[in-house]
Amino acid sequence: MSDSRLAGCKGRNLARFFQLRGWSVAAVGRTCWVSSGTQARWLMNIPDHVFPAAQPEALAALMRAENMFALRYPSREEPGLPAGLYMCRDRNYSIKNLARGFRSAVKGGLARCEVRRVSPDELLVQGLACNRETMQRQERYNPEFGDVKRWAVFVEAASRVPAIEVTGAFVDGQLAAYQLGCLDDGCWNIVYAFSRSHLLEHHPNHALMYSTVESSLRRPEVEAVCAGPKTILVQDGLHDFKTRMGFELEPHQVVIRFHPLLEGLLVSPLVAKSIEMLRKARPEALVLKRAQAFLGAARAARSGVAAPELAMAGRNG
Numbered sequence: 001m002s003d004s005r006l007a008g009c010k011g012r013n014l015a016r017f018f019q020l021r022g023w024s025v026a027a028v029g030r031t032c033w034v035s036s037g038t039q040a041r042w043l044m045n046i047p048d049h050v051f052p053a054a055q056p057e058a059l060a061a062l063m064r065a066e067n068m069f070a071l072r073y074p075s076r077e078e079p080g081l082p083a084g085l086y087m088c089r090d091r092n093y094s095i096k097n098l099a100r101g102f103r104s105a106v107k108g109g110l111a112r113c114e115v116r117r118v119s120p121d122e123l124l125v126q127g128l129a130c131n132r133e134t135m136q137r138q139e140r141y142n143p144e145f146g147d148v149k150r151w152a153v154f155v156e157a158a159s160r161v162p163a164i165e166v167t168g169a170f171v172d173g174q175l176a177a178y179q180l181g182c183l184d185d186g187c188w189n190i191v192y193a194f195s196r197s198h199l200l201e202h203h204p205n206h207a208l209m210y211s212t213v214e215s216s217l218r219r220p221e222v223e224a225v226c227a228g229p230k231t232i233l234v235q236d237g238l239h240d241f242k243t244r245m246g247f248e249l250e251p252h253q254v255v256i257r258f259h260p261l262l263e264g265l266l267v268s269p270l271v272a273k274s275i276e277m278l279r280k281a282r283p284e285a286l287v288l289k290r291a292q293a294f295l296g297a298a299r300a301a302r303s304g305v306a307a308p309e310l311a312m313a314g315r316n317g
Contacts, residue, residue, distance in 0.1 A: 006019075006025075006027070006032070008030060009027050009030050009031065009032045010030050010031060010032065010047075010050045010184065010185050011031075011032045011045075011046045011047040011050055011184045011185065012032065012184070013161055013162075013163035013164070013182050013183065013184045014032070014046050014047050014163075014182045014184055014189065014191065015027075015032040015034065015046060016161055017157055017158065017161045017164055017182065018034045018046065020156070020157035020160055020161070021144070021153060021154055021157045022153065023035050024043075024066060026043070026062060026065070026066050028052070028055070028058050028059065028062050029053065029055075029058070031045055031050065031052040031053075032045065032046050033045055033046070033062065033066075033071065034046055035066075035068070041067070041068050041069040041070075042068055042069050042070040042071055042072070043062070043063070043066065043068050043070075043071035043072075044071065044072050044073065045071075045073045045074075047182070047184050047185075047187065047189045047191075047226070048074070048085055048189060048226055048228055048229050049085065049087070049185075049187045049189065049224070049226045050184075050185065051073075051074050051075060051076065051252070052073045052074075052075075054075065054077065054078055056257070056301075059071060059257055060257070060259075060260045063257075063258075063259045063260070064259070064260070068259065069258070069259055069262065070256060070257060070258045070259065070262075070298075071256075071257055072254055072255065072256050072257075073254070073255055074229070074252045074253070074254055074255070075252060075253050075254075075255050076252050076253070078253060078255045078300075078301060078304075079253060079255075079297075079300035079301065079304065080253035080254045080255040080256065080297045080300055080301060081232055081253060081254040081256070081293055081294070081296075081297045082251070082253060083229055083230050083232055083251070083252055083253060083254045084229065084230040084249040084250055084251045084252060085226060085228070085229050085230070085249070085250050085252060086226065086227035086228060086229070086230065086242045086243075086247040086248070086249055086250075087224055087225070087226055087227075087247060087248055087250050088213055088217070088224065088225045088227070088246055088247050088248070089223070089224045089225075089248075090217065090246070091217050091218075093213055093214050093217050093246060094214065095107070095210075097245075097246035098210070098244065098245060098246055099243075099244035099245075101244070102206065102244045102245060105203045105206040106203070106206045106207060106210045108202075108203050108206075109169065109202060109203030109204060109205075109206040109207030109208075109210075110207045110210070110211070112171060112202040112203070112207075113169040113170060113171055113176060113202060113203075113204050113207045113208070114169070114170040114171075115167065115168070115169050115170075115207055115208060115211045116167070116168065116170070117165065117166065117167055117168075118166040118167065118168040118175065118178050120155055120156075120158075120159045122168070122175060123155050123158070123166055123178065124151070124152060124155045126174065126175035127151075127155070127166075127175065127178055127194070128145075128146075128148070128151050129175075129196060130175060130176075130177065130178055130194035130195055130196050131145035131146060131151070131194045132145075132146055133194075133195070133196050133197045134194040134195055134197075136197070137197060145194070158180060161182070163182050163183045163184065164180065164181070164182045165180075165181050165182075166178055166179070166180050166181075167179050167181070167208065167211070167212060168208070169204035169205075169207050169208040169211075171199050171202050171204065174196070174199065175196070176195060176196050176199035176200075176202060176204035177193070177194065177195035177196070177199075177204035177205050177208050178193070178194060178195075178208070179192065179193045179208055179209075179212055180192040180193075181212065181216070183221065183222065186221065186222065186223040186224070187222070187223060187224050187225070187226050188212075188216040188219075188222045188224070188225045188226070189225075189226045189228075190209075190212065190225065190226065190227045190228060191228075193205070193208075193209075205241075206245070209227075209241075209245050210245065212225070213225050213245070213246065225247075227242050227247050229254075230249060232254060232290075232293070253297075254297065255297065255301045256294050256295075256297040256298040256301060257298060257301055257302075258298055263298065263302065266295060266298060267295060267298050267299040267302055271295065272292075272295060272296075272299070275288065275291055275292045275295060276292065279292055
C-alpha cells in the first residue's frame with residue numbers, strides 16, 4: 001500500500017512501521033489492517049486503541065482481496081471474546097497513581113537506571129539480547145526478534161518512522177530493558193517491551209514504564225497512553241503489573257470473522273461438537289481452548305448474539 005493511501009488512515013504511523021518490516025498492510029475506510037506476521041494468513045486492526053466500525057460486507061471483501069483466512073478486531077458493541085485494553089488517561093500521572101507495593105520498586109529502579117533514548121546501534125546489538133532472554137523466559141520464539149537478519153530489518157524500519165521512539169533503561173551502560181512506542185491519533189502506544197533477565201533485580205521495567213507514562217502524558221499531543229490489550233485466555237502476569245502501574249483495563253469484546261468461503265463450515269454445529277469432544281479428551285490443551293473460543297466468537301459475530309461459552313472461556317482463561 002502506498003504512503004498516500006495510509007495518509008488518510010488512523011494508525012498510519014504504526015501501519016508504515018509494519019509495512020517497512022514486510023507485513024501485509026491494507027485499509028478499509030480509515031482503518032488500517034495488517035497480517036499477523038509476514039507469513040500469517042489472518043488480519044488484525046492497528047493500533048489497539050482504534051475500534052473499527054462494524055461493516056461485515058467490507059471486511060469480507062477485504063479478506064477476499066488480501067487472500068486472508070480470518071480477521072480479528074475490538075468492539076464495544078459486537079459480541080465476541082471478553083477482553084480489554086490497558087489505558088492511562090490521567091494527565092496528572094505521578095507516583096501516587098501506583099499501587100503502594102510498586103512505589104518503592106519504581107523509586108529504586110529510577111535510582112539505579114539511566115532512562116534515555118536507545119540508538120539504532122544499541123538496539124541492534126543489545127536489544128537483540130533483551131529479545132532473546134525475554135522470549136526464553138516466556139517459553140516462546142519469534143524469529144523477527146531472535147534472528148539477526150530479521151532483527152536488522154526491524155531496527156531499520158523503526159529508525160525510518162519519525163513517530164516511533166525506542167526508550168531504554170540502562171544499568172551501568174547495559175541495556176536492561178527497552179520499550180518501542182508509537183504516537184498515533186493522540187495516543188502513545190507501547191507496542192513492544194523486552195528486558196535482560198540478569199538485570200531484572202534493578203527494576204528496569206518499573207522505571208521504564210513509569211518514565212514513559214509520566215513523560216508521554218506531559219506532551220500536549222498525547223491524550224492517553226495505551227499498554228496494549230489483555231491477553232485472551234492466558235494469565236501471563238502482565239495484568240497485575242500494568243494495573244499496579246496505574247493503567248485501567250477498559251473492557252471490550254474481540255470479534256472474529258472468517259473468510260466467507262470458510263465461515264459456513266467453521267461455525268457449523270458439526271465443527272463445534274468436534275472441538276467440544278476434543279476438549280473433553282484434552283482439557284488442558286491451549287490450542288483447543290483457543291479454537292473453541294475463537295469459533296464461538298465467530299458464531300456470535302455471524303448471528304449477532306453472544307454465545308454462552310464465550311463468557312466461560314474468558315473466565316477460565
